Amino acid sequence: xxITEIRTIKSKKGVSxxxxxxxxxxxxxxxxxxxxxxxRNDLAAREKSAGIDGEAFEELLAELGDRNNRKQNIIMFGVxxxxxxxxxxxxxxxxxxxxxxxxxxxxxxxxxxxx
Numbered sequence: 001x002x003i004t005e006i007r008t009i010k011s012k013k014g015v016s017x018x019x020x021x022x023x024x025x026x027x028x029x030x031x032x033x034x035x036x037x038x039x040r041n042d043l044a045a046r047e048k049s050a051g052i053d054g055e056a057f058e059e060l061l062a063e064l065g066d067r068n069n070r071k072q073n074i075i076m077f078g079v080x081x082x083x084x085x086x087x088x089x090x091x092x093x094x095x096x097x098x099x100x101x102x103x104x105x106x107x108x109x110x111x112x113x114x115x
Contacts, residue, residue, distance in 0.1 A: 076101065 047057055079097055082090040 074098070 047054060082093045084090050
């Protein structure tokens with residue numbers, strides 16, 4: 001369509017145009033909108049029945065993700081924390097400390113796979 005044709009269509013409210021493919025897509029788009037609305041309502045109902053609001057729910061998901069990321073971490077007591085602000089240096093020093101502790105264990109564990 002040219003700019004003039006678009007202006008003409010916009011200015012005359014009684015004018016309509018149709019295209020077979022557009023009508024088919026329009027139906028699909030309406031179905032998708034209805035499905036999205038249904039999913040939103042279902043999620044809201046689940047959040048409400050769980051007694052948790054949207055923000056708290058997102059915090060819960062973040063906490064679960066953080067726990068999953070830390071599930072293989074170990075905690076060592078009595079080991080001084082590194083005072084460096086550089087994350088790579090701190091990680092390297094922590095790795096050296098953990099490897100030294102594990103090598104001192106009587107079982108003779110192989111620590112080559114520790115990251």
